[in-house]
Amino acid sequence: MKPCLKRAERKMRIEKAQEYGATVVFTFSNTVTHIIADKDIKYNEILEFLQLTEIPEGIAVTNPRWPGDCIRYGKLVDPKDFWYQVPGCPTESQQRNPLQDAPISEPIGGHSSLPSSPPSSLQVQPRPPPKQQPETPTNSQKDALDEAIEECLTTTPINIEDFLGSSSSSDTESSPESSPKRRKKASSSSSNSARDWQSHFQCMHKHTGALNPENPNSRTIQILEEMMQIYDSLKDQWRTRSYRIAISTLKSSNTTYISTYEQAISLPGVGDRLAKKIVEIVSTDRLQRLEYAKLDPKDQILKLFHGIYGVGLVQARKFVAAGYTTLEDIKKNATLTEPQRIGIERYSDFKQRIPREEVKQHGDIVSTALKTIDEKVQSHVMGSYRRGAKDCGDIDIILTKEGAGVEELHEVLEKLVEKLFDRKFLMCGLAIARHDDGTKWHGASRLEGEGKPWRRIDFLVVPGEEIGAAFLYFTGNDVFNRSMRLLASKKGMRLNQKGLYKDVVRGKNREKLNEGTLLESKDEKKIFEILGVPYRPPEHRIC
């Protein structure tokens, strides 16, 4: 539609389409198979422009997201999916309108003509042609193009503005920042902001990890969790973090059904994109990105590879780029570190969950061996075991002794490891302290018997004085820990596995400039106290 080449972005799109084998024509003929309309062009305008009364059978009319998705997913995605529909498109076979179940309360723009009813309500309002996209003057075309495609992909198809009666917003399909309605954050917190600014930290609230089917948002939560799973498996830690936070607030607001954009975006941790996703889930009962992500074979392989101990996102991507598709491929052809080699060898073992009872057995074996080395050294099983989990991903064991320092305990650790290897309990080491003051040992252990799976086991050396901080750290869960640490740093303190420190001087970006002075390290509860966090037993530290 209206292929004016002076818009660099559109030109790039056209070129990209051609690159992928499309034939682009500027005049309508019977060779046309798809009509791609700019985002803010309405169906009737297309008819007008083409001087047709209806689009012939078999010709797809889509918005620019469609070619973008095709490239993205490496196949021709269904142009009839509602994401790709042009506003005002005749809803032939009951094309669900994304917002029909989610009436927007009080549109901002003042107009209230929602396209929730059939297209008749969508009168063509002759609009000015799309505004010029202020092109970024820098960068090569390729970069700008990639950005444009990315934008197209990430811009949610439900253009709220269209539905709110955009007065004339200068929005184009790029620039997600142009979201006109910024949060009302500041206004809501005038009097009580000082008091509850810290209540946003997850460590302030009790969680048990139990899901609440009563929550009216359970379906939304379920889908968002799946999406988070995918980002997590792709090691996209920041997106994962955002999803986790958003899901968490959704869980806590278990009295209201969040169904509109306005409702959603007013929640802390829910921004423009997640709000749109929530609306999408509520109105369509699914999430398109999720469905494609589930299918994308590249992601599947990436997930497979990054599941290997010692293989992170970077390595996994390299393996995929190298064309490997199976663990066998990698084992044979790739250059691996020793831990990675073991990681592949024991891939299925390490993926298995460990029953709580077995964790205990491993702990007992360690504990028993320890007694023959030094009576006074204690071992404690930490991690999800301490949180009461029915099964665990690995086994975390703290070695400590009243009054002992790292060096003394490190010696004990070495003896212990040797002894346990002799007993055929330990099967391999994966990451072992280099120095005498090393504090951790990662490896694998196995119960008696050939068929038993190898288990990931970690030993952690903890001086007697630091036992409280260490307990806190190694009990987790990770989210809880990060939350506690973030809170500490916002209060001018620093929390790590050794203790809680004050007077930490931080430069810009919260960069740590000095160590600070120790406040507490031996008593777990006191650390909670000093931070002003209500104490929570391990089983309530699941965020």
Add this chain to the structure above:
DNA sequence: AGGCAATACTG
């Protein structure tokens, strides 16, 4: 635009 926890081990 840049942070989002903080630290230890590998190669």
Add this chain to the structure above:
DNA sequence: CAGTAT
């Protein structure tokens, strides 16, 4: 040091 793990 970058990458990985906790």
Add this chain to the structure above:
DNA sequence: GCCT
């Protein structure tokens, strides 16, 4: 992903 969101927030400052």
